[in-house]
Amino acid sequence: SNKYSEAEGKEYLAKLNQELLRYSNMAAIAEWAYASNITEENLQNKLKVAAETARFQKEAWKETIKYPWKEYKDPVVKRQFKKLSVLGSAVLPEDKYEKLDKIVSEMQNVYSVAKICDFNNKEKCDLNLEPELTLLMAKSRNPEELKHMWVQFRQQAGDKVRKEFTEYVALTNEAAKLNNFSDASEEWLKDYETEDFRDQIQALWLQLKPLYEQIHAYVRRRLNEKYGDSVVSKDGLIPAHLLGNMWSQNWGNIYEITTPYPGKVASDATPYMVEKGYDAHKMFKLSEEFFTSLNLTAMPDTFWKNSILEKPVGRNLVCHASAWDFYDGKDFRIKQCTRITHRDLVTAHHEMGHVQYYLQYKHLPKVHRRGANSGFHEAVGDTIALSVSTPKHLRRVGLLPADSKDDPESQLNYLYNMGLEKIAFLPFGYLMDLWRWDVFKGKTTPENYNCEWWKLRQQYQGIEPPVDRSEANFDPGSKYHIIASVPYIRYFVSFVVQFQFHRALCEKAGQFDPKDPDRLPLHECDIYQSKEAGNLFGSMLSMGSSRPWPDAMEVMTGQRKMDATGLMEYFRPLLKWLEAENKKTGEKIGWTPSDARHV
Ligand SMILES: C=C(C[SeH])C(=O)N1CCC[C@H]1C(=O)O
Numbered sequence: 001s002n003k004y005s006e007a008e009g010k011e012y013l014a015k016l017n018q019e020l021l022r023y024s025n026m027a028a029i030a031e032w033a034y035a036s037n038i039t040e041e042n043l044q045n046k047l048k049v050a051a052e053t054a055r056f057q058k059e060a061w062k063e064t065i066k067y068p069w070k071e072y073k074d075p076v077v078k079r080q081f082k083k084l085s086v087l088g089s090a091v092l093p094e095d096k097y098e099k100l101d102k103i104v105s106e107m108q109n110v111y112s113v114a115k116i117c118d119f120n121n122k123e124k125c126d127l128n129l130e131p132e133l134t135l136l137m138a139k140s141r142n143p144e145e146l147k148h149m150w151v152q153f154r155q156q157a158g159d160k161v162r163k164e165f166t167e168y169v170a171l172t173n174e175a176a177k178l179n180n181f182s183d184a185s186e187e188w189l190k191d192y193e194t195e196d197f198r199d200q201i202q203a204l205w206l207q208l209k210p211l212y213e214q215i216h217a218y219v220r221r222r223l224n225e226k227y228g229d230s231v232v233s234k235d236g237l238i239p240a241h242l243l244g245n246m247w248s249q250n251w252g253n254i255y256e257i258t259t260p261y262p263g264k265v266a267s268d269a270t271p272y273m274v275e276k277g278y279d280a281h282k283m284f285k286l287s288e289e290f291f292t293s294l295n296l297t298a299m300p301d302t303f304w305k306n307s308i309l310e311k312p313v314g315r316n317l318v319c320h321a322s323a324w325d326f327y328d329g330k331d332f333r334i335k336q337c338t339r340i341t342h343r344d345l346v347t348a349h350h351e352m353g354h355v356q357y358y359l360q361y362k363h364l365p366k367v368h369r370r371g372a373n374s375g376f377h378e379a380v381g382d383t384i385a386l387s388v389s390t391p392k393h394l395r396r397v398g399l400l401p402a403d404s405k406d407d408p409e410s411q412l413n414y415l416y417n418m419g420l421e422k423i424a425f426l427p428f429g430y431l432m433d434l435w436r437w438d439v440f441k442g443k444t445t446p447e448n449y450n451c452e453w454w455k456l457r458q459q460y461q462g463i464e465p466p467v468d469r470s471e472a473n474f475d476p477g478s479k480y481h482i483i484a485s486v487p488y489i490r491y492f493v494s495f496v497v498q499f500q501f502h503r504a505l506c507e508k509a510g511q512f513d514p515k516d517p518d519r520l521p522l523h524e525c526d527i528y529q530s531k532e533a534g535n536l537f538g539s540m541l542s543m544g545s546s547r548p549w550p551d552a553m554e555v556m557t558g559q560r561k562m563d564a565t566g567l568m569e570y571f572r573p574l575l576k577w578l579e580a581e582n583k584k585t586g587e588k589i590g591w592t593p594s595d596a597r598h599v
């Protein structure tokens, strides 16, 4: 038979798959060693293993593209060949590949070791982003202290990597062009296998924007009341440092100063976790129990042995939470500098969702051990956390008092708190890659990196920096995903599809009836212990990326598209309340750009 027949193609894939798994395991071990203990030795080892892996990938690719896979019959074989025929950054000449790997590693190092001095004690200059600055940005109600931390962190992080980032863009685009893409943004978007993907995202944003403008107007009023006109205007942009988060990407930490109905129980588990002596391990065990209650898979023993669930002392590491697949079907880990807070309990579920996906698709060939798309991977844990966060569930697991109120005002407070997390995030989740796509396309050049960043922050989020910014600054570089080269539109996708998943699972669990949505409000649904819901979830997760994501979406929800109706249904009572409240106080919906105001 002629060489490269479909039968020989299948045989080739089987052998190649074993090699891919072996190299991926080696690479993950070396990357983990560096990310969990940043030393020169671990960096050198990581670069060496990455270079070996790239060499192997390039050799394999030369063989792979000889197979006439487009003529083959078996769709799963064709799909594997299609994915393996795009080489990625390994296409670069070895010296450029190493340079790119070194630059991204160095940018992560700068970000991870950044330290600033305490606002109240100029001698104390060992405040890290995690945990100190994260906790202070959440807790401080002193605009001057918040401004100090906001400016100083950017000075120690983003401003220091502007040059490296410019080189990173050039090398990443060079790799994309060698892979026959016009630029890196096109290579990043290929995984969504959707021609009009950007149009779909823009359409979703336009549907969701009115909801964002309502919560923005309400929060602006409450902050204006608290801090006064000299700090927060009534109808303009919200200063970025007052929103409880270093990047203003979620606003849950200012719930307590903007509560719609003060005095009603907050659905914050933090005090009860502390009271019950929770530690990081117990937080992750609680999460694992939710997954097993759905008939999904428990963590293997290696997970508890190899994971890092608390910040180690005495060494530098990348604290940004992450979940790892070591591609041997046994070794899966989470690295998280966990604090005993409600937010970190939600993040623990987010990371456990990644590991559950790894466990559900570990039988697949290596190229299919991925999310149906990257947004799906980010949505798994968050979908579970939508059930876990409900007052009903927190009471059930003893993380809220059994007798805590469930009256309409407490329910609205809860929904508002969820809105500060989920609605506030949407424009940020979108603009991160709007900025990066323009950078890869060359529309945004180094001369206007920062100016374009703040234009997008103003246009989509309606926020402004607490102090004037210039091109001496590089604010995007103070966000982990920008310096770690992690695409971000996946989180916007996740924040939309997780509500479609939640609605489908709640229906399956008999906790939501689309024909009578007021009887069982979607935001009160808790799928805990529903094996029907868990089996439905598992049937989608076990597909990995072996089929295009609309097929996975259809298995889960019966729909083939992303749509905002899940999120809109979940927040329907909040939107009604916000519109009435903003009308009552005569808020201007939207914002007047600051320069226009100064005119
Ligand atoms: C928790 C993770 C690790 Se995949 C994360 O990066 N997230 C989760 C939500 C958005 C995004 C962020 O922190 O910026």
Ligand SMILES: [Zn+2]
Binding pocket: 350, 351, 354, 377, 378
């Ligand atoms: Zn994630």
